[in-house]
Amino acid sequence: MTTAMNIIQGHSPALIVVTFLLFSYLMPVLDSWKKNWCATLAIAAHVLALFFTGILAWQVFTTGTVTYHMGNWPPPWGIEFVIDYLAIFMLTTITVVSLLILIFATKDLGHELKAQVSSWYYTLYLLLVGAMIGLAITNDFFNMFVFMEIAAISACGIIAIKEDKECVEASFKYLILSAVGTGCVLLSVAMLYMVTGHLNFTFAAEALVPALELYPNNILVALALFSAGFIVKAALFPLHVWLPDAHSSAPSPSSAILSGLVIKIYAYAYLKLLLKVFPGDIFSMVPIYDMILILASLSIFFGSLFAIVQEDIKRMLAFSSIAQIGYVFLGIGLANQAGLTGGILHIFNHALMKAMLFLSAGAIIYCTGIRNIDQLKGIGAKMPLVMGVFAVGAMSMVGIPTTNGFISKLYLALGTLDAGKPFYLGVILVSSFLNVIYYFPIVINAFFGEPGEEPENDIPVKKLPLEMSIPLVILAAGILFFGIFPRHMLILVERAVAIF
Amino acid sequence: MTDIALKLFDNMYYLVSMVLFIIGFHTMLTHSNLIKKVIGMNVMDTAVFLFFVSTGYVAGGVAPIIEPGVEQTYINPLPTALILTGIVVAVSVTAFALALIVKLYHHYGTIDAEEIMRIRSTE
Numbered sequence: 001m002t003t004a005m006n007i008i009q010g011h012s013p014a015l016i017v018v019t020f021l022l023f024s025y026l027m028p029v030l031d032s033w034k035k036n037w038c039a040t041l042a043i044a045a046h047v048l049a050l051f052f053t054g055i056l057a058w059q060v061f062t063t064g065t066v067t068y069h070m071g072n073w074p075p076p077w078g079i080e081f082v083i084d085y086l087a088i089f090m091l092t093t094i095t096v097v098s099l100l101i102l103i104f105a106t107k108d109l110g111h112e113l114k115a116q117v118s119s120w121y122y123t124l125y126l127l128l129v130g131a132m133i134g135l136a137i138t139n140d141f142f143n144m145f146v147f148m149e150i151a152a153i154s155a156c157g158i159i160a161i162k163e164d165k166e167c168v169e170a171s172f173k174y175l176i177l178s179a180v181g182t183g184c185v186l187l188s189v190a191m192l193y194m195v196t197g198h199l200n201f202t203f204a205a206e207a208l209v210p211a212l213e214l215y216p217n218n219i220l221v222a223l224a225l226f227s228a229g230f231i232v233k234a235a236l237f238p239l240h241v242w243l244p245d246a247h248s249s250a251p252s253p254s255s256a257i258l259s260g261l262v263i264k265i266y267a268y269a270y271l272k273l274l275l276k277v278f279p280g281d282i283f284s285m286v287p288i289y290d291m292i293l294i295l296a297s298l299s300i301f302f303g304s305l306f307a308i309v310q311e312d313i314k315r316m317l318a319f320s321s322i323a324q325i326g327y328v329f330l331g332i333g334l335a336n337q338a339g340l341t342g343g344i345l346h347i348f349n350h351a352l353m354k355a356m357l358f359l360s361a362g363a364i365i366y367c368t369g370i371r372n373i374d375q376l377k378g379i380g381a382k383m384p385l386v387m388g389v390f391a392v393g394a395m396s397m398v399g400i401p402t403t404n405g406f407i408s409k410l411y412l413a414l415g416t417l418d419a420g421k422p423f424y425l426g427v428i429l430v431s432s433f434l435n436v437i438y439y440f441p442i443v444i445n446a447f448f449g450e451p452g453e454e455p456e457n458d459i460p461v462k463k464l465p466l467e468m469s470i471p472l473v474i475l476a477a478g479i480l481f482f483g484i485f486p487r488h489m490l491i492l493v494e495r496a497v498a499i500f
Numbered sequence: 501m502t503d504i505a506l507k508l509f510d511n512m513y514y515l516v517s518m519v520l521f522i523i524g525f526h527t528m529l530t531h532s533n534l535i536k537k538v539i540g541m542n543v544m545d546t547a548v549f550l551f552f553v554s555t556g557y558v559a560g561g562v563a564p565i566i567e568p569g570v571e572q573t574y575i576n577p578l579p580t581a582l583i584l585t586g587i588v589v590a591v592s593v594t595a596f597a598l599a600l601i602v603k604l605y606h607h608y609g610t611i612d613a614e615e616i617m618r619i620r621s622t623e
Contacts, residue, residue, distance in 0.1 A: 189552075
């Protein structure tokens with residue numbers, strides 16, 4: 001018994017990834033044998049992962065950063081996993097939000113997918129979550145590349161699995177653009193390996209300081225390629241073209257995990273590289289932070305503008321994601337204590353909000369089949385719970401106090417003032433107004449709008465199953481809880497930021 | 501002038517891989533034929549692999565199989581090993597992309613991206 005505990009304690013960084021990979025490959029086997037076990041086992045994988053995350057969090061809080069050497073090969077040679085406060089933050093966000101989305105998916109998938117592919121969906125879903133967790137804790141360039149490719153293929157898979165016209169086209173577009181992204185990342189890994197001879201982040205960072213004197217061009221090109229690659233993957237403004245189609249046509253649980261977590265993990269990986277790997281001197285050679293700030297502002301502004309004119313609710317939410325990823329990058333670009341706190345906290349907050357909004361859109365589609373925003377008039381009376389949580393999410397998107405969106409925007413605003421860049425405070429304010437323009441009419445129309453006389457308003461409303469309403473309520477409660485008591489998450493984020 | 505030419509000749513692998521990268525990138529983003537896009541993607545990936553492998557090459561080096569008593573220069577085997585994984589990844593992405601193209605052809609009756617855009621906008 002004690003040996004089992006020792007194995008779990010000593011190997012939990014690897015076990016957390018292995019759990020997801022193992023369970024994901026169990027699904028196709030179970031598919032032909034015990035089909036109805038798949039959903040339960042997928043949830044069990046998440047619960048196990050939560051358990052390992054808990055152990056890791058406990059270890060990090062008591063003894064500091066945990067490192068794990070794959071196959072007991074010490075780092076410069078072997079692959080190293082490093083779990084610090086930032087990684088704990090990311091692990092918690094990923095496991096909790098994806099567990100809630102999965103619970104919702106168990107009912108919603110039967111409605112959106114053909115019966116024979118529903119267990120394959122769990123394979124792809126668990127692979128995606130496992131790859132994201134790997135990305136969050138890896139400390140090795142090539143390992144990062146492999147996890148990025150796993151995440152890309154499985155993300156394309158959970159878009160295309162519906163096999164209708166829009167999904168396949170959106171998935172192909174995403175696949176091609178993410179291949180551009182990973183191609184750029186691998187090339188820049190090669191450039192850094194050329195001058196440092198290391199693939200480990202820590203060792204590469206040490207070797208890059210003298211290398212910057214000798215081969216500045218090489219490292220600058222590597223930085224540019226990294227930025228391009230991660231910006232494509234995270235869908236920042238000029239390179240966002242794949243996102244609206246992909247996130248709006250996919251099944252609702254896929255949209256929720258793609259918008260809520262997948263684009264954020266690349267922002268997080270980019271942040272880690274900028275702050276941990278690249279030497280500080282490089283930022284005086286090229287104004288990379290200013291470029292990020294400009295792209296982030298454009299992303300915030302245009303994402304919101306495009307969202308206003310959309311008619312399809314999921315498409316609107318997808319454009320809103322482009323605006324919201326802009327906030328995360330704004331935090332990275334400000335690169336001071338308050339700004340980074342706001343940006344990183346927004347990863348968690350936006351994961352809660354956007355997952356909830358996509359799931360409630362999914363619930364509306366499940367119950368009524370309506371996707372068009374104009375037809376949502378008066379739906380609040382028929383589906384008070386779903387529209388109620390939607391209203392909470394909308395308020396959080398705008399950043400009304402007592403919701404968690406307010407906290408991260410507050411820290412970002414403080415960050416702009418600390419950095420002496422009040423222009424970006426204006427960007428945050430304008431974007432909040434734009435958010436009001438496209439979120440509030442939906443909520444107001446749903447509750448107070450008079451339903452028209454069109455025949456489609458008489459369609460019967462299906463009852464929402466318990467499995468679908470519980471995640472919505474938990475996510476909405478989370479939004480309010482972390483809005484009123486932000487202290488718990490802030491402690492974690494502030495410790496994460498303190499290491500930079 | 502000859503100086504630059506000589507330097508480029510010395511680093512020919514890097515030069516060629518950059519040219520290949522740009523060819524692949526250009527094909528991938530400008531051609532509307534989906535198969536050509538996938539081919540462009542493969543050319544681009546191959547360019548990156550060539551670049552990565554050539555970072556480990558030592559002039560006159562041999563594969564690192566150590567024979568006792570023989571003094572030799574060895575190449576760096578690590579990039580080669582990594583690129584083996586990279587090739588596997590590229591193959592699976594290609595396979596998936598081609599499978600999606602088959603599905604697209606079923607739905608739209610064409611593999612031309614512009615044609616697909618036109619069909620989608622008229623619907």
